[in-house]
Amino acid sequence: MKFLREVGGGVCAPYGFKAGGIHCGIRKNKEKKDFALILSEVPAAAAGVYTQNLVKGAPVVVTKKNLANGVAQAVICNSGNANTCNANGIEIAEEMCSLVNKVSGIDPSDVIVASTGVIGQPLDIQPMADGIESLYSALGDNSDAAAEAIMTTDTKLKSAAVEFDIDGKACRIGGIAKGVGMVCPNMATNLIFLTSDVSISSEMLQAALSDDVKTSFNMVSVDGDQSTNDTCCILANGLAGNEKITQTGEAFTAFKKALHFVTVKLSKMIAKDGEGATKLIECNVSGGKTSKMAKNVARSVIKSSLVKAAMFGCDANWGRVLCAIGYAGEAVDVNKIDVTFRSSKGKVAVCENGYGVEFSEELAKKVLSQDEIQININLNLGGCKATAWGCDLTYDYVKINGDYRT
Numbered sequence: 001m002k003f004l005r006e007v008g009g010g011v012c013a014p015y016g017f018k019a020g021g022i023h024c025g026i027r028k029n030k031e032k033k034d035f036a037l038i039l040s041e042v043p044a045a046a047a048g049v050y051t052q053n054l055v056k057g058a059p060v061v062v063t064k065k066n067l068a069n070g071v072a073q074a075v076i077c078n079s080g081n082a083n084t085c086n087a088n089g090i091e092i093a094e095e096m097c098s099l100v101n102k103v104s105g106i107d108p109s110d111v112i113v114a115s116t117g118v119i120g121q122p123l124d125i126q127p128m129a130d131g132i133e134s135l136y137s138a139l140g141d142n143s144d145a146a147a148e149a150i151m152t153t154d155t156k157l158k159s160a161a162v163e164f165d166i167d168g169k170a171c172r173i174g175g176i177a178k179g180v181g182m183v184c185p186n187m188a189t190n191l192i193f194l195t196s197d198v199s200i201s202s203e204m205l206q207a208a209l210s211d212d213v214k215t216s217f218n219m220v221s222v223d224g225d226q227s228t229n230d231t232c233c234i235l236a237n238g239l240a241g242n243e244k245i246t247q248t249g250e251a252f253t254a255f256k257k258a259l260h261f262v263t264v265k266l267s268k269m270i271a272k273d274g275e276g277a278t279k280l281i282e283c284n285v286s287g288g289k290t291s292k293m294a295k296n297v298a299r300s301v302i303k304s305s306l307v308k309a310a311m312f313g314c315d316a317n318w319g320r321v322l323c324a325i326g327y328a329g330e331a332v333d334v335n336k337i338d339v340t341f342r343s344s345k346g347k348v349a350v351c352e353n354g355y356g357v358e359f360s361e362e363l364a365k366k367v368l369s370q371d372e373i374q375i376n377i378n379l380n381l382g383g384c385k386a387t388a389w390g391c392d393l394t395y396d397y398v399k400i401n402g403d404y405r406t
Helices: 058-069 089-104 126-137 143-149 202-215 250-272 291-303 305-312 318-326 361-368 395-402
Strands: 017-022 035-050 071-081 111-118 158-166 169-178 191-196 231-236 280-288 338-343 346-352 372-378 384-391
Touching (some): 017 126, 017 143, 035 202, 058 071, 058 111, 058 231, 071 143, 111 191, 143 158, 143 169, 158 250, 169 250, 191 250, 280 305, 305 318
Antiparallel strands (some): 158 169, 169 191, 280 384, 338 346, 338 372
């Protein structure tokens, strides 16, 4: 597999996809794009996973209805307003789908719709209605523009793409994502739009996506809060020309491997750009008795506010790691746990068999001063492993969220 360059990649890397993003007036800052569109030349197999929060944004409800038949051809998204907890939210989301029909002729029921931003504020359709022609005209090899238009408090674009072979045919998967706050998902994380030119049935596409998020987006936590609008969707239009994937086998395995390559890239980008974050934290757990044990331990550590604060302060406070392991809800043997911190500056073992070991505080400070840090845990109970991603907890996180609405 070959990782594509970000420029000219993303959701436009697969054959037959165009994208664009503009400022239409939802956001007050005219310098920030707030309206995005992704289009496939032909109808595509489609699949999605969504927030499990009982409070759901209207776009989630409409998208789930539209994808019931496993087919979609476009994605429309606005930022600056989540269209959640609004009396006319469903109507607005459906009108957004109709705007796509107006300019492209695509059936409104074949449109994925998403919104992100402040919860509980009315969303006016007029800026989007006024801007849809300009957005449609902006379509092209413009994945970055679409990625920018779906950002809220994100500071960096999140885009990835990969090329691989199936049946001797060059195939691609690309994606863009947004999300740096309210990230602690269950079956999705924030907004992620994936595209592919692989020919695959909607049933197998859904199976691949549902399985993938368990070890990619479901293993990301920024702040422990689950969004109301989490949506992760994928469109596969079949233009690569491979034999259609309708069952498990080598082709399906290759597709899943490529999909995971992209989703892990995006997962790390989401974690590293967490609100106020200065560091990407990767927690690698090995020696689990079961996969469930390894995953739960990794997620518990990565979600710990005290662990995150210690990483911000470059403090090798490994006791906080043990504490988080202890409340993960798994029957670990505390007397068998080993913990090591690692970064580009080296590694330092801080705990063996559940007890502290002597280590150089100077070395530990150097290791933890880098912008990417690994917390490596060996439970020494079996052969299962898992990885989770998060970020440090900084002063800026509180500043950003203290006046986010106003």
